Amino acid sequence: MHVIVFTRSTPDTAAKVEVNSSGNVSWGDAALVVNPWDEYALEEGILQAKAGGGKATVIAIGAELHGEALKHSLAMGLDDAARVWDAALENADSLAYATAAAAAVKKVGDVDLVIFGRESIDVGTDQHIYQTARKLGWTMLSYVSKILAVDYAAKTIKVERLLEEGKQVVTATLPAVVSVMKDINEPRYPSFIGIRKASKAVIPVWSLADLGVSLPPVNAQVTKFKNLPPRDTRFELIEGTPDEQARKLIDRLLEEKVL
Amino acid sequence: MSAVYVWIETFHGQPLSVSWEALGAGRLLADQFGVPLTALVFGENASAVAAEAAAHGANKALISDDATLKDFRLEAYAALLSKLVSENAPKAVVSGATSRGRELLAASAADSDSPLLGDVLSLSVDGGSVTAERAVYAGKVLSENAITGGTTMFVTVRSRAFKALAPDASSSAEITTVTPALTESQLTTKVESFEESVGTVNLTDAAIIVSGGRGMANNPKDAPSGVTGDQASAWKAQDGFANVIKPLADALGAAVGASRAAVDAGYIPYAHQVGQTGKTVAPDLYIACGISGAIQHQAGMRSSKVIVAINKDGESPIFKMARYGLVGDLYQIIPAITLEAKKRLGK
Numbered sequence: 313m314h315v316i317v318f319t320r321s322t323p324d325t326a327a328k329v330e331v332n333s334s335g336n337v338s339w340g341d342a343a344l345v346v347n348p349w350d351e352y353a354l355e356e357g358i359l360q361a362k363a364g365g366g367k368a369t370v371i372a373i374g375a376e377l378h379g380e381a382l383k384h385s386l387a388m389g390l391d392d393a394a395r396v397w398d399a400a401l402e403n404a405d406s407l408a409y410a411t412a413a414a415a416a417v418k419k420v421g422d423v424d425l426v427i428f429g430r431e432s433i434d435v436g437t438d439q440h441i442y443q444t445a446r447k448l449g450w451t452m453l454s455y456v457s458k459i460l461a462v463d464y465a466a467k468t469i470k471v472e473r474l475l476e477e478g479k480q481v482v483t484a485t486l487p488a489v490v491s492v493m494k495d496i497n498e499p500r501y502p503s504f505i506g507i508r509k510a511s512k513a514v515i516p517v518w519s520l521a522d523l524g525v526s527l528p529p530v531n532a533q534v535t536k537f538k539n540l541p542p543r544d545t546r547f548e549l550i551e552g553t554p555d556e557q558a559r560k561l562i563d564r565l566l567e568e569k570v571l
Numbered sequence: 572m573s574a575v576y577v578w579i580e581t582f583h584g585q586p587l588s589v590s591w592e593a594l595g596a597g598r599l600l601a602d603q604f605g606v607p608l609t610a611l612v613f614g615e616n617a618s619a620v621a622a623e624a625a626a627h628g629a630n631k632a633l634i635s636d637d638a639t640l641k642d643f644r645l646e647a648y649a650a651l652l653s654k655l656v657s658e659n660a661p662k663a664v665v666s667g668a669t670s671r672g673r674e675l676l677a678a679s680a681a682d683s684d685s686p687l688l689g690d691v692l693s694l695s696v697d698g699g700s701v702t703a704e705r706a707v708y709a710g711k712v713l714s715e716n717a718i719t720g721g722t723t724m725f726v727t728v729r730s731r732a733f734k735a736l737a738p739d740a741s742s743s744a745e746i747t748t749v750t751p752a753l754t755e756s757q758l759t760t761k762v763e764s765f766e767e768s769v770g771t772v773n774l775t776d777a778a779i780i781v782s783g784g785r786g787m788a789n790n791p792k793d794a795p796s797g798v799t800g801d802q803a804s805a806w807k808a809q810d811g812f813a814n815v816i817k818p819l820a821d822a823l824g825a826a827v828g829a830s831r832a833a834v835d836a837g838y839i840p841y842a843h844q845v846g847q848t849g850k851t852v853a854p855d856l857y858i859a860c861g862i863s864g865a866i867q868h869q870a871g872m873r874s875s876k877v878i879v880a881i882n883k884d885g886e887s888p889i890f891k892m893a894r895y896g897l898v899g900d901l902y903q904i905i906p907a908i909t910l911e912a913k914k915r916l917g918k
Contacts, residue, residue: 322708325847326866329711337712348848406689410681433847433870436707439677439689442645446681451759452645454674457841470763474842476670476775477582478767484760494848495841530720532686535702538713549896557897558907561879562915564895570779570856570877571823571916 313366313464314423317357317390318413318444319350320372321381322434331537346381349429351499352492356459357427358389359497364464367391369420373401373412379515386510387502393513394420398520405531410443415523417448424464426489430455438491445489453484457493462486574609574631574659575601578652578666578675579624582643584616588776589667589728591627591735596694596728597665598628598736603696604662607631610744611655613640613648618746625744628736632744637751642762643671649678650752656683660722668727669775680725686718687725692732701726709847709870730775731853768842774826779856780875781820782828782845784868786861786882787811787838791902801836808838815902816860819909822916828852828872830862846871860901864889881905 323329327342346354354370361368369392370385372378382393396412404412417423426448431438438454445452458472460481467486472479474493502510520526550560565571577597579590594608601608609631610624621632633655639647656664656679664679666672668690680687688694691703692713701724703716718724774780790807798806812827820827828845829838845852846868857875862868864880864887872878873892880893881901890896897904 325709325870329708331712337708339708406677406687407681407684430848433709434707436705436709437689438673439680439687442674442677443681446649446678452674452678453760454645455670476773476842478765480765481763482760483763493841494844528684530684530686530718532688532716532718534714535717536715537707538704538715540711540713543892544894546894547890547896548894549898551898554899554903554907555911557899557904558911561895561897561908562911565856565877565879566915568877568894571912 313364314420315357315361315364315366315368315425315427316417316420316423317350317353317368317370317385317427318372319354319370319381319385319429320347320374320432320434321345321378322347322432331539335537337537344377344380346384347429347432347434349431349433349494350381351429352494352496353427353429354385354388354390355497355499356492360425360427360459360462361391364424364462369394371396371413371416373397373409373416382515383510383513384502386513387506388500389506393515394518395515396518396523400520400527403533404527405533406437406440406443408527408531409440410447411525411527412520412523413440413444414447415525416518419518419523424467424486425462425469426450426487428489428491430491430493441489441491448487448489451484451488453482453488454491455493456490457495459490459496573604573606574661575604575606576609576611576655576661576664577629578664578672579610579612579620580667580669580672581612581614581616581620584614584620586620586623587667587669588735589669589730590624592730592733593665593667593728594624594628595735596726596733597663599694599696600663600665600701606662609633609661611652613651614643615641621744621746625742626738626740628742629744632746633749634746635749635751639751639753639755639758644758644760644762645674645678646758646760647751647753648675649682651749652679653682654752655749656723663724663726665726665728668729672727676725676727683723685721685723685725688716688718689727690729691726692729694726710851710873729853768840774828774843774845774850774852777826777852777854779823779825780828780845780852780854781816781823781825781858781860782830782862783808783812783816783833783839783860784830784862785832785836786901787816787833788836789861789883789900789902805837808833808836811902812839815905819858819905819912822909822912830865830868832865859889859893860905862889863887864892
């Protein structure tokens with residue numbers, strides 16, 4: 313039994329990210345971190361592999377910088393790591409990502425559960441997750457806030473999903489792709505021994521030829537990055553007693569036509 | 572005959588307002604391609620919702636209220652959408668970039684190996700080519716995107732980014748019933764139960780949001796005897812959300828949001844969290860109460876039109892983002908605003 317978690321590196325949350333003069337996205341000297349949603353996916357991967365008596369493998373699809381997230385994952389306690397990279401994946405869209413991800417899952421073999429964090433904050437999307445499930449032909453369980461039961465022998469899973477309108481309990485058959493929300497667990501910090509072990513790990517890199525796939529001939533591609541339009545920096549401090557503050561604020565908000 | 576399809580999302584048979592915005596975006600594309608705008612309505616109440624879609628600009632509707640489509644289940648919905656796409660080769664499929672819209676269109680785009688522009692902020696159509704603007708890097712940077720290849724393009728639009736067309740009740744659409752692609756026995760998921768959360772307004776659709784943070788624990792009310800320490804703080808904050816924030820939200824017709832600090836401390840459920848690892852919102856008015864404005868919070872609300880910060884610490888980073896700042900005790904200021912708002916808005 314095998315659990316696979318997908319992750320990637322993203323610039324640290326506090327990083328100032330901007331488009332530089334050559335049109336590339338830059339975050340200066342800011343550190344790379346694991347995509348914040350993936351911490352929950354990695355923790356869940358460790359827990360599920362342990363509960364099922366199997367192994368947890370972490371995979372990143374992307375250039376060398378995503379190796380950082382893999383090292384962090386190994387330091388947390390995932391068993392194996394692999395990176396998928398190929399010149400053809402440069403500027404890959406979600407469909408190319410999903411095609412490669414599904415092939416990587418098949419290469420690992422004996423996988424019952426694939427786990428993703430809710431979305432990737434760098435590319436600002438979650439669509440590659442659902443597309444990976446479709447490329448695999450597996451059940452997709454999104455926005456999962458709790459894995460209530462997994463039966464690997466009977467190939468069933470029961471989860472709680474967090475929807476806009478409330479909580480839904482769903483049963484499904486395995487294998488499945490699951491995307492997890494923040495309140496599913498408390499991600500652990502890497503241990504000292506884990507960090508030492510991870511720093512020595514040699515992570516294999518798989519090409520598309522290694523995976524035996526080629527990418528679909530269509531894509532949705534970024535043609536240009538742009539900085540945000542400058543913020544309106546007007547600021548007004550509203551002073552006085554609470555009653556005066558309230559009156560002045562409502563005046564302003566009515567003038568702004570936002571009430 | 573080709574078309575632009577717009578999936579009209581419903582919940583318990585009621586359409587979501589973002590679907591009318593998606594029809595607005597779909598109209599741009601349909602006019603560009605010179606094809607009809609077709610609403611797709613699946614699940615209970617489909618024919619009534621299709622009539623509403625016609626009023627909001629749809630020329631045609633494909634509907635199915637089969638029992639397998641009662642609850643949104645990705646596999647059932649995606650199989651039907653993919654069947655319609657492969658049979659009819661529409662020019663585009665559009666929906667709101669809601670949690671369900673994102674997964675439905677992504678799944679069907681994967682089934683047909685079609686390009687997908689997800690969560691777009693704007694679309695421009697020029698000749699036959701379509702470009703879209705999206706937010707990336709936690710909203711710190713924008714990207715322009717174009718598509719190559721494919722018969723059908725898939726587009727999901729961010730809530731409140733596109734205008735709905737003015738409804739015209741006299742418009743009607745040619746309605747066709749379609750049959751689902753899968754039967755119940757072919758579906759691998761089963762909805763066991765659903766527990767509706769009480770009194771929440773959908774944050775991503777809200778025009779106004781009132782949010783509370785760590786400062787909610789400074790409630791002057793005493794916690795019940797025996798409740799001490801962190802529990803007392805949580806009690807005070809929960810009481811503040813219920814009896815101070817909620818009344819203001821009700822007076823303004825607003826949704827209630829929260830910072831991660833407030834959620835992690837157990838002051839309010841996770842569903843209310845705005846920011847990184849929570850929801851991204853862009854209301855006309857965002858009122859931040861007792862929120863310091865950490866970068867994680869900013870990630871979720873920076874595109875709000877007007878930001879009001881209420882905090883006792885005038886040095887909090889939230890004031891750097893705010894249009895209006897009120898320094899003081901939120902437990903005195905908010906009730907005063909609620910009272911004033913009720914008076915002035917006549918509610």
